[in-house]
Amino acid sequence: MTFGHGPHTTQSARGRVLIPWSRQEGHGSPAIVRAQGSHLYDEDGNALLDLSSGQVALNLGHGHPAVVEAIQQQAATLCWVPSSFRNDKRHRYAQMLNEISPWDEGLRVHFTSGGAEANDDAVKTTRMVTGRSKILTAYRSYHGSTLGGNALSGVDRWRDPYPSLPGIVKFFAPYPYRSPFGDVSAADETVQALHHLERILSHEGAHNVAALLIEPVTGSSGFVQYPPGYLDGVRDLCTRHGIVLIFDEVMTGFGRVGAPFAANRLGVEPDIITFAKGASSAYVPLGGVLVRESLARYFDAEFFDVGHTYSGHVLAVAAGIAALEVYTEENLFERARELEKQLRDGLEGLQERHPVIGDVRGLGAHFALELVRDRDTRQPLVEWHDPSSSTPMDAFFGALRRRGVHTYGRYNIVAVTPPLTISDRELQHAFDALDSALTELEAALEDGKVLVHGPKPAVGT
Secondary structure: OOOOOOOOOOOOHHHHHOOOOOOOOOOOOEEEEEEEOOOOOOOOEEEEEEOOHHHHOOOEEEHHHHHHHHHHHHHOOOOOOOOOOOHHHHHHHHHHHHHOOOOOOOOOEEEEEHHHHHHHHHHHHHHHHHHHEEEEEEEOOOOOOOOHHHHOOOOOOOOOOOOOOEEEEEEEEHHHHOOOOOOHHHHHHHHHHHHHHHHHHHHHHHHHHHEEEEEOOOOOOOOOEEEOHHHHHHHHHHHHOOEEEEOOOOOOOOOOOOOOHHHHHHHOOOOOEEEOOHHHHOOOOOOOEEEEHHHHHHHHHHOOOOOOOOOOOOOHHHHHHHHHHHHHHHOHHHHHHHHHHHHHHHHHHHHHOOOOOOEEEEEEEEEEEEEEEOOOEEEOOOOOOOOOOOOHHHHHHHHHHHOOOOOOOEEEEEEEEEOOOOHHHHHHHHHHHOOOOOOHHHHHHHHHHOOOOOOOOOOOO
């Protein structure tokens, strides 16, 4: 039998694949067949500048030869070994992660295949260590699409027909552009947000809370950067109440914000860091949980009841080693800080010319535009609570794609998260395409040609 031909192929081959986070009917995404550097190429040979680094994952861009070679060499030697066995590559990578971590005391690593698994396992770990049940997470957060990740995430995108996991408690974190605490200064917002968190703890019982899980800079839920002092205050609250502080660094890790981790850049030490995406530059699925040594040693005498078939998959770990070597040898953590200035200058320049841009925010190479209908009232271009109101954003992303640039977004947020290896010329092309697409969007809005309601777009993680 020749696969791909025969009586069961009446439906097109494309129609056999369920595309995540999308309505399947009429889905118009291109068929990508290869990629190199900062560009994707479709089956017709058309190039798309990948301004989102995939889904904020391909920090090294596509096809970096050092990582590709490491994968090839490891595939010829050993791809998989049980996670209960010791392995030289796992040991080496764990030591490399230890060297870039924010902890002087050291760490231990538990490996997973991705970020959602890592967050699930971090929660399990803290419940075992503390004997407590409750987990605090923020509204406007994203922690993955597993059952646990769904429960931990504080966004309205989950309309699933099953109940949430028990013990998950939500709180409001700062959002300077749309503060949940009223029209306040950044300093006052920090004070009020921490007071709010203390009140949550007083009602839930801090002695019942195992962990507080937070993105140090949010990703798909808005790319929010917290005001000064907030994360320091969260750290202090957790320390005082014996609560494990977990940083979800699935997006912010491995140079994305201009340091190995946001914890390094922001100078706040969590107790656990979850990672994925940029660890291998997404070439092979790789994630994990970094546990500071003082916490990890609990399991010297207690059973570590967490694991997966693919924990520490050797092929993935080899990719992670090679990627981390590239980050350091090519000074890409420092390059992200250079990109920060270029992105801020370029995007704020666009903001001056386009009233539809309400806010520009970001850190390192982790930026976003927030689009509005009215800059004075800050009315969103589409409403966060209405999953059907996406047509203006569909139109914008389509206009951008016609100009040879791809990125993604969620509701009225546009991700601008290029590979750390992007060239100045490629970045200028992105700015030019954004400028032109925004002009087209504003003209369509003025003429009433862009409807308020329409099909929900693909949004990614």
